Amino acid sequence: MKEEEFIRELQQAKQSAYSRLIEDYQQKVFSTCMSFVPNKEDAEDIAQEVFVEVFNSIQKFKGNSKLSTWIYRIAVNKCLEFIRKKNTKKRFAFMQSVFGKSMPADKSSYFTEFNHPGVLLANKEQSEILFKAIDKLPKDQKVVFTLHKIEGLSYKEIGTITEKSLSSVESLMFRAKKNLQKLLHSYYKSNYG
Incomplete structure (x- = not known):
């Protein structure tokens, strides 16, 4: 089935x-979510939000881009939105603790699991260090x-997803x-020094 026909059938509900959409994209979307938010439960919740969206x-x-590009863009935006909300809650809790309000700080971190399907690092500690560094x-x-x-996309695909030029993507990667x-x-x- 051609992509245009598939999209038309999706639009016809x-x-x-x-x-087929779930079957084709479920693992890709979950993998992308795990790349940004390496916590299984949070990544699953975000992936569900992506499909709802x-x-x-x-x-x-x-149809200005491929369906997969559009879905990746939604996934990235949902992940960034989740991280923004999480960071806002942490800042709020920190400010309350500084000013003596009795509200427990959010001690949770999204770095609780490192079973990312796209990362094959033998040492779990190394993958945790890498994800924490990427998060910074x-x-x-x-x-x-x-x-x-982590997701293995080309610079061209990333440019389409992020709506940036190829040279911008290359510069950001560098x-x-x-x-x-x-x-x-x-x-x-x-x-270790």
């Missing part, structure tokens, strides 16, 4: 098209690095690698 917005899909990158660098190195080298060097120097 055909059950068979939705089943796809179902609710498929009528607006114009500026947002645009984190998105580009994650989509390229800076992400440099920043990760510094972050990881600092970590190893302070812990």
Whole structure:
């Protein structure tokens, strides 16, 4: 079935098209969510939100990009939205603790599980260190690095998903690698130096 026909069936709310969409994209979306938020429960929740958004917005899909690109964009945006909300809650809890309000700080972290399907690092501790370092990158660098190195997307695909030029994607990737080298060097120097 051609993509245009598949999209048309999704827009007509055909059950068979939705089943195929879930079958074709469930693992890819979950993997992307795990790349940004390496906590299984949170990643599953975000992945469900992605499919709800796809179902609710498929009528607006114009076909200016591939369906997979559009779905990746939704997944990345949902992950970044989750991280923003989580960080806002942490800042709020921290401010309350500083000013003496009795509200427990959110001690949870999304770095609780490292069974990411796309990361085959033998040492679990190394994958945790890597994900924490990636999380410290500026947002645009984190998105580009994650989509390229963990999800295996090309710079061209990343440019389409993030709506950035190829040279911007290359530049962000270069800076992400440099920043990760510094972050990881600092970590190893302070812990093993």
